[in-house]
Structure formats: structure tokens, C-alpha cells
């Protein structure tokens with residue numbers, strides 16, 4: 001979109017960042033006629049380091065955004081490999097979730113999602129880096145300052161808004177600038193990915209490898225994480241690995257070395273030679289289990305990675321970002337109808353409540369899961385003894401991919417729901 005910002009722009013809602021969180025928030029706001037401005041520091045199409053995997057939970061959100069996914073690469077489920085076993089787990093067709101997943105390169109996906117938001121009326125300014133929050137004398141966030149453009153042509157603008165949404169990803173620059181720090185005792189992941197051309201790039205299962213060794217395979221420790229090979233279609237695969245730790249300080253994964261060791265053990269038919277590698281191996285952090293909160297305070301909301309919404313079970317962050325954006329927009333729409341700030345805050349207090357109801361217990365289970373698999377002996381037990389038990393793996397598949405029905409459903413769904421209620425909310 002053309003940069004039409006003046007020195008003193010005023011909008012109902014300003015959204016910082018146009019990743020999945022920002023696009024979803026903006027789409028759902030604009031679709032009920034709310035004036036929403038999205039500021040994005042990059043220019044689209046832009047890349048984002050990611051596995052590009054979309055579970056049924058993410059597909060569910062794409063459907064609610066009316067995104068046309070004709071021709072997108074679909075998959076039937078997950079093939080899990082470890083401890084000498086290979087298990088194929090189809091995505092279950094649920095009441096509330098479709099029985100398929102997808103892969104979509106983020107350079108394309110994110111552009112398509114924000115374009116969808118613009119189609120329904122959101123305004124987007126690219127090349128706009130938000131530098132700070134504007135606060136009134138009570139500390140309430142009443143807008144942002146942004147640097148538009150680069151170099152000699154850069155200029156600073158102030159944008160005032162009734163509500164400000166930080167969708168700026170793991171750095172959460174805006175939230176940090178007003179003192180909302182990340183919680184070091186929550187899980188944090190680190191992951192790295194690259195792309196290869198491969199004769200198996202059109203397969204319809206995403207593959208997950210549970211044996212990532214800290215050193216020599218079989219003679220060192222199993223890392224708490226997994227390697228993935230996600231077919232993207234058109235003869236391309238996204239290949240990467242990730243590891244998780246129960247605190248923010250413990251993710252010093254020597255990922256290049258682990259990646260090289262893992263690659264040496266991948267079957268040749270994948271064709272993972274240097275000549276077929278079409279992108280560098282690059283890494284980024286995954287903020288998990290609500291590692292930054294409050295998700296609403298004094299005019300400012302956090303959505304997606306900015307609010308630490310990645311699942312510690314599988315490293316998935318797109319579905320939670322899209323869903324939280326929808327929740328945020330619902331609450332904002334109500335809040336903007338209130339007569340004064342107290343009313344706005346009362347309506348907005350629903351947003352963290354909705355997040356807790358949806359993910360609070362589930363993310364707490366994720367924290368327990370991480371603290372268990374951090375023990376290499378437990379990780380080994382899971383791969384050697386757990387994987388070959390089909391009944392157990394059907395349950396684990398639903399649990400790890402957030403593929404369970406929150407209400408009703410079968411025995412597995414009810415057990416997972418009961419477990420999420422037994423633990424305190426994350």
C-alpha cells in the first residue's frame with residue numbers, strides 16, 4: 001500500500017507486524033468495518049524462518065479468513081521415525097478440524113494472508129518500523145512512533161490509536177519497550193531450517209525424526225526435539241530441526257553440527273546433497289507457553305510470538321497466532337463500542353481469559369512435557385517403547401498437534417481435555 005501517513009495519523013487500531021498474527025487480527029477487525037492500520041518493517045514478499053507446516057488447526061483458521069487455498073500443497077498426516085520404528089499417523093477428521101494439513105512457504109503465505117486483510121479493508125504500510133509506544137501520563141499506550149522508509153528519506157511519524165496490538169514476533173519490541181519482559185522460566189525453543197530439491201518433494205506425509213543426537217549417533221544423548229522433512233510440492237522440501245528447553249536460558253543448540261550429523265543418517269533417496277540445497281541453514285527462536293504476558297494491559301495487546309504463543313509440544317506457532325488474532329479482534333470490536341476507557345479495559349479483559357480458556361491448561365501440559373523429554377532417558381523410552389504402540393500414538397498425535405476436540409469428541413479428546421483442566425493454567 002502507498003505510504004499515506006502524515007505526521008499525526010489517528011486510527012481505531014494500529015497493528016505492529018504483518019505476520020500471521022497481524023494479518024489475522026487485521027482481517028477480523030476490518031471484516032467488521034473497524035479502521036485498522038498495519039505497520040510492517042519489511043517489504044512483501046518477505047521470508048520468515050519457518051518449517052512452513054500448517055496443521056489442521058491452522059487450516060481451520062485459514063478457512064475462517066476466507067483464504068483461497070486452491071492449489072496449495074495438502075498433506076494427510078505425519079510420519080514419525082525413531083528408535084527403529086516408522087509410524088504413519090493420519091490427521092483425524094474432527095467435528096471442528098479438517099482431516100488434512102498443508103505446507104506453504106512463508107514468503108508466499110504471509111503475503112497472501114495480509115493481502116486477504118487488505119482486501120476486506122485493512123490498511124498496510126510496508127517499510128514502517130515501529131520504534132516505540134506513545135504513552136500518556138498514566139502510562140497507557142495511546143499509539144506508536146514509526147520510522148517510515150530508509151536512509152536519507154526516512155521520516156518519523158506518530159500514529160495515535162484507541163488500541164495498539166503488538167504482533168511483532170519473538171522480539172516483541174513494543175511490549176518490551178513498555179516493560180513487558182519475557183518470563184525466563186518458560187520453555188523456549190530454537191530451530192533451524194533450509195530447503196532442498198528432492199525427488200520426494202511431492203509426498204503427502206510430513207515427516208518427523210525423533211532421533212537428534214547431541215554427538216555420535218547411538219553413543220550420545222538424544223536431544224529434546226525433532227528433525228522435520230516437510231514436502232512442499234513442486235519437488236521442494238523444507239528440512240529443519242528444533243530443540244526445546246524448559247527455561248529461556250537453556251537453548252544453546254549447536255544446530256549446524258547436529259544438522260550435519262542428522263543429514264548423514266538420512267536415507268539417500270531424499271537426495272539431500274549440497275548440490276540440491278537451495279537455501280542456507282538459518283535459525284530463530286520459538287517463544288513458548290505464554291512466555292510473555294499480560295496479553296492485555298493499558299491499551300496494548302500481544303498476539304502470536306509477541307505473546308509467547310508457540311506450542312511447546314511441537315513448535316507450532318502459526319495456528320495459535322491466527323486464532324489469537326481472531327480472539328483479539330472479537331474483544332477489540334466489543335471494546336470500541338464502550339463509552340470510556342474503563343469500559344474498554346473491562347471488555348478487553350476478556351482477551352486474556354479467552355486465551356487461557358483455549359490454551360492455558362494445554363500449554364501448562366506442554367511445560368510438563370518439555371521438562372520430561374529434557375531427560376535423555378525419557379526421550380529414548382518414548383522413541384523405543386512408545387512409538388510402536390499404535391493406540392498410544394493416536395492419542396499422542398492428537399495431543400502434540402493440538403488436534404483434540406475441546407468439547408465432546410472421543411475418549412482421547414475427553415482425556416486430553418480432562419488433563420488440561422487438572423493442571424493450573426499457564
Ligand SMILES: Cc1cc2nc3c(=O)[nH]c(=O)nc-3n(C[C@H](O)[C@H](O)[C@H](O)COP(=O)(O)OP(=O)(O)OC[C@H]3O[C@@H](n4cnc5c(N)ncnc54)[C@H](O)[C@@H]3O)c2cc1C
Nearest residue numbers: 017019020021041050051052053130169191304305317318
Ligand atoms: C525454524 C522454525 C520453524 C518453525 N516451523 C513452524 C511450522 O512448521 N509451523 C508453525 O505453525 N510454526 C512454526 N514456527 C513458528 C512460527 O514461525 C511462528 O510462531 C509464527 O511466525 C508467529 O507469527 P507472528 O505473526 O506472531 O510473528 P512473525 O511471523 O515473526 O511476524 C512478525 C512480523 O512483525 C514484523 N515486525 C517485527 N518488528 C517490527 C517493528 N518494530 N515494526 C514493524 N514490523 C515489525 C516482522 O517483520 C514480521 O513480519 C517455526 C519457527 C522457527 C524459528
